[in-house]
Amino acid sequence: MTAPRTLYEKIVDSHNVLTLSGEGRDATILLYIDRTVLNEYTSPQAFSGLRENGRKAWRPQAALGVVDHVNSTAPLRTNHVDDADAQKQIDYFATNGKDFNIEMFDVLDARQGIEHVVLPELGLVQPGMVIAAGDSHTTTYGAFGSIGFGIGTSDIEHLLATQTLPYKPLKNMRATVRGQTPAGVAAKDIIMHLIRTIGADGADSHALELDGDAIQALDVEERMTICNMAVECGARVALVAPDAKVYAYLSGRPRAPSPELLERAQASWAELYSDPDAHFDREVVIDASDIAPTVTWGTSPDQAASIDQAIPYPHEMPQAKQADVARALTYMGLAPGLPLVDVKIDHAFIGSCTNGRISDLRDAARVLKGRQIADGVRAIVSPGSSSVRRQAEAEGLDRIFKDAGFEWRQSGCSMCLAMNDDVLNAGERCASSTNRNFEGRQGSGGRTHLMSPAMVAAAAVVGRLTDVRKLPALEI
Numbered sequence: 001m002t003a004p005r006t007l008y009e010k011i012v013d014s015h016n017v018l019t020l021s022g023e024g025r026d027a028t029i030l031l032y033i034d035r036t037v038l039n040e041y042t043s044p045q046a047f048s049g050l051r052e053n054g055r056k057a058w059r060p061q062a063a064l065g066v067v068d069h070v071n072s073t074a075p076l077r078t079n080h081v082d083d084a085d086a087q088k089q090i091d092y093f094a095t096n097g098k099d100f101n102i103e104m105f106d107v108l109d110a111r112q113g114i115e116h117v118v119l120p121e122l123g124l125v126q127p128g129m130v131i132a133a134g135d136s137h138t139t140t141y142g143a144f145g146s147i148g149f150g151i152g153t154s155d156i157e158h159l160l161a162t163q164t165l166p167y168k169p170l171k172n173m174r175a176t177v178r179g180q181t182p183a184g185v186a187a188k189d190i191i192m193h194l195i196r197t198i199g200a201d202g203a204d205s206h207a208l209e210l211d212g213d214a215i216q217a218l219d220v221e222e223r224m225t226i227c228n229m230a231v232e233c234g235a236r237v238a239l240v241a242p243d244a245k246v247y248a249y250l251s252g253r254p255r256a257p258s259p260e261l262l263e264r265a266q267a268s269w270a271e272l273y274s275d276p277d278a279h280f281d282r283e284v285v286i287d288a289s290d291i292a293p294t295v296t297w298g299t300s301p302d303q304a305a306s307i308d309q310a311i312p313y314p315h316e317m318p319q320a321k322q323a324d325v326a327r328a329l330t331y332m333g334l335a336p337g338l339p340l341v342d343v344k345i346d347h348a349f350i351g352s353c354t355n356g357r358i359s360d361l362r363d364a365a366r367v368l369k370g371r372q373i374a375d376g377v378r379a380i381v382s383p384g385s386s387s388v389r390r391q392a393e394a395e396g397l398d399r400i401f402k403d404a405g406f407e408w409r410q411s412g413c414s415m416c417l418a419m420n421d422d423v424l425n426a427g428e429r430c431a432s433s434t435n436r437n438f439e440g441r442q443g444s445g446g447r448t449h450l451m452s453p454a455m456v457a458a459a460a461v462v463g464r465l466t467d468v469r470k471l472p473a474l475e476i
Helices: 007-014 044-052 084-100 115-122 136-144 153-162 187-198 220-233 244-250 259-269 319-332 358-368 386-394 397-404 453-462
Strands: 016-021 028-032 036-039 063-066 103-105 130-133 147-150 164-167 171-178 206-211 237-239 282-287 294-296 304-306 347-350 378-381 406-408 429-432 447-450
Touching (some): 007 016, 007 147, 007 206, 044 084, 115 136, 115 386, 130 136, 136 244, 153 164, 171 187, 187 220, 187 304, 206 220, 220 237, 220 244, 347 453, 358 386, 358 397, 386 397, 397 453, 429 453
Parallel strands (some): 036 130, 171 206, 378 406, 429 447
Antiparallel strands (some): 294 304, 294 447
């Protein structure tokens, strides 16, 4: 009999081509990669390396390219950007698609969007797969019971040339969220609470499996949010065992298996779970009833608190963290002891690979319906893909956003990172549904507070960080 295995170990074992060196926990293996998604920002050097070495893409049909990082999200869609270097990246990306026979979605393509939104909505992410890509938030795909992880440029070159990667298997960690979350608590709050609890390095070098009643109750898009941000507590892989919700999500997607193949696949996918006696190197248990709407106050995703709390004093923190907390508060322009609900904002942003899907826009629209954003606040919504944008317009969500005072933008990474024309100026403060709040992440000197889309909408209406539970959502 085989020893009990975790879900992560089962998928790795099924993709192990051969052992390169070592054995057991110290082994380095050659891992087969089912699929990759490319963007214009992290792929140029990889393609240049292929050219210089006279190599072709081994399985070009297993790759998809999307322009998402540097493009403008201005309402009038164009394939041109004002930044010369960004334009070179876009142009070179198109050239690489043609030269290496890889399908590419430019910004004028009806299927364009953020890579981690586009790949799942096409049905290209399926249980049991291994997907590697040049972006750390590739962990998103764990919501389907597949392994997803970010890689560097040299790894992208190796992957395109061989469809494999040298790989050192990770340790196993499980986070169990017991019970049901209180009303007003979103998937974003669950993962931010976990990060706050275990720290920004709490899952470092681990594959993190998420389980428990609260996780199983989430729909697939909510699970994507959690797996997407798991990298912010150090996890290299995040996983949720696939279930009927995943199968229903895949059914009818443009690139998903046919109904007959999907039915046959479910028999093997049903084996994708951790065995009852499987060993986890670390276990964490969270009580869902302890989770409240959460926001960050500092410059690391674990510098966060429940919205009804105050900004901490450095001396209240562990000795090793006091200097970092003091630095973060100086950068953020915040005083210890200030209630979070008294923090005023200048900007509100809804979008990103974390929270730019249709369910995220619906959540925000329920808060915004019939309301106006506060004076002095600039609010932007950038749907995660062109498909999401069209669906939102068909449902009338765009009208709700525009009537409330939000700018209705095109799809792209937008204000998640300062790599396009949606940026904060120094000292400006943003309520953001994104994934990182590092210094300068949204613009040099910009100050970022992470939260759920509904919390962003509430902050935009009030003009400061706000408990969304004080603004009851409406039916749409």
